[in-house]
Amino acid sequence: MSKIGLIIKREYLSRVSKKSFLLMTVLGPILMVGFMVGAIFLGKQEDKSLNILIHDDTYVVSKPFKPTEQFNLMVFDTTGTKNLDDAKESFKNDESLDLLLYLPETIVEMNNGSGHLYFKEAPSTKTRMYLERLVNESIEKLKLKELNVSLDTYMRLKNKVSLKAIDYKSGKESNVKVKAFVGMAFGVSTFMFIFMYGTLVMKGVIEEKSSRIVEVIVSSVKPFELMMGKIIGIMFVGLTQFAVWIILSSIFGSIAMGMIDSEFYSAANQSPEVIAGMSNVQANIINTLLEINWVLLIGLFFFYFIGGYLLYGALMAAIGAAVDNETDSQQFMVPITAPLMFSYLIVILSIDNPNSPVLFWCSQIPFTSPVVMLARAAMGSEGLWWQIITSMLLLIVTFIATTWLAGKIYRTGILMHGKKITWQELWKWIKYKG
Template identity: 40%
Template sequence: MHKIWLITQREYLSRVKKKSFIIMTILGPLLIGVFYAIIIGLAINQKTGEQTKTIAVVDKSGLFENKLENQYRLEFSYFKNENSNDQNSIYGWLLIPENFTLENPSQIVFKTKNSPTVDLQSKITHAIETACKNTKLMKKGLSQAFLDSLKVDVNLHTLQIKDDGKVEDSKAEINLGLGAAFAFFIYLFIFLYGVQVMRGVMEEKTNRIVEIIISSVKPFQLMMGKIIGVALVGLTQFIIWVILSLILMVLVSSSFSAEFNEITQNVSQNNYGMTSKIALVFDTIFSQSLIYFLLLFVFYFLFGYLLYSSMFAAIGSAVDSESDTQQFMLPVTLPLIISFASAFSILSTDPHGSMATFMSIFPLTSPIIMMVRIPFNPPAWQIVVSMLSLVAAFVLLTWLAGRIYRVGILMTGKKPTYKELFKWMLMK
């Protein structure tokens, strides 16, 4: 164990002292801060700088006079013809021909000098469709007041019944977002730093440094030391990224505090349901469920990384160049790619189905799938079986990878096959 720690320490210090590590550690949060500032700036500019668009309506059919509903940042004004004296204030012209009929509403034309957005076209289309529908209903004898009374805004309040019988606000959507974020981080971390383990093994093998190192340590100790060392490097970089990113985001938010507060107040006044959801988000973030989430994340993060990194290390020890890794990379990374690609399509339709259950228990896919499935409260036995199978797979695959590593690390000048790798596993 002492030798593994020494190798881990050497691997960690040699990587964190590199200029590339220092530059990326500083550059990452700066890019996040700039991106965050751009998003806030665009949001503020959209809310404060966007002007109400006036659409001039020339209705020769007489069916839509004062019947098109104004919407947010969109107003309708009515004219007898296109010869208006106030052309500068008009964004576009909505022309309804005299032969327009409710049964065939396809002759309407919208003319503008600008390039209208999809959102604007959708608003105009919705206003016309609503007016057509209301006109048809009014012809059936229904009054405008009755039609207005049909408009109902529903804010569904979802409650969840716990196993102990208690009822509380459902936080599945918020937890799903957190789970998706954690799953994405696990996916990204395994790929980025697992490949670093593979390249580090290949570099030492190519430079013949490994022949000196294994004279004093066992190949398995060397492999585990490299895996743990790279993991600590990644965690260090991630923690620094989080801290610096939060500091920069707070500074950016404070610099836009006045404009941001004004927008928040407007949202609160116009959309109470959205405000309550935002409050629920913060309540979830600082609740005990987050601790449960974080504990599971740490487990699946560590064992998922160790599981895949051991296989990456075995690949690095078996080849001499990065071009030779392609034949071995696909079988190793395919379960990870499939789990990430299918996570949301499977779980959004049936999170408790047989496919979702299998993939959340199967060790090569469970680090991704189970993190996204946790918000849907899978049975406790499935979580336990998933964790035990992941630990068992880690022990088994690390042992097999170690047997490949001890042989492959000293072999050069030959491209191995799957058959030879299998022989190395069985070699005494």
């Protein structure tokens, strides 16, 4: 086995065989699926029925309210002899009551009055929105009567126009938001992976330097081979972890989905309207997802992860070599991680403006392109092909350059102890010959 092969093997095996790696690799997908399942459970749990006490100072607003299966609405006082404090008192004493809805007299006078919703356990957004809608509808009807407008006329006045975004070439409706979310997910994943594994490279270099083993090793292999061996070895650790995560997530995910299906969707079957309504939105999302070129996106993900990792990994290796311990690395870390952080922000902002020139430039600049280009590729746009190619070429050229530069700093830095390193000092190292 070649020497660089030996180094790659050691870097890889020593990390993969660690307990913490196994734990992260197995727990990662479990946690991820767990969070998702948890979120779905939480969402579904709202379906438990609520007892809601209503104290209505207007007497009229709550009149048309009817209890449903989920929201058991009860008007507290119809005689006008009791006040809010009495309502609160009985809300407090009766354990079966979940919420107390208070509608003050002023609520009908203005267009944006507000009522109160007292709770023992904070109500879900869904519950609050349902109650708001109920109150608004009731007030609207009262006002219609007062203004002598028929419900029919009112319904004709009320408009709800929506715009469908359609790609003029394919003639298909496209949901840019969904695509942008997918792009963001990919962009953020590369960001995380580059950052995580780049930091591992830096820590590895610091460990070798501070444990003083490095001089023994560079008497057997070239410093550049040691640096590259470490970077490549850790890259394989990253790819392994990623592959395992994808496999485990899909296994756990499908198991979890199966469980959720049988428990919840059987109940939902009872109301076909809900399903019809939901499937419309879902179909839109699924159509959009199907439009995305997944093969391209996953291919790009690997390219940009590897390219971006090599670029940042080399720089992190240089930082690791320049400092004596992790605390000293901060001053150099900030300027290097800033573009990475910036690209992360850009991707999040891209959801609202997928065609901004900032996004274009950031997808070309190699320090931001690994994150930004992925997001753009997911959204898809005219003439992206040549942009992807130039961005890839730029990334390749740049990581070769940073690796060369890092090699120079690394070579001098790893044997330098107890010296406070400045940027000028680093520049000197780059200029050293041989």
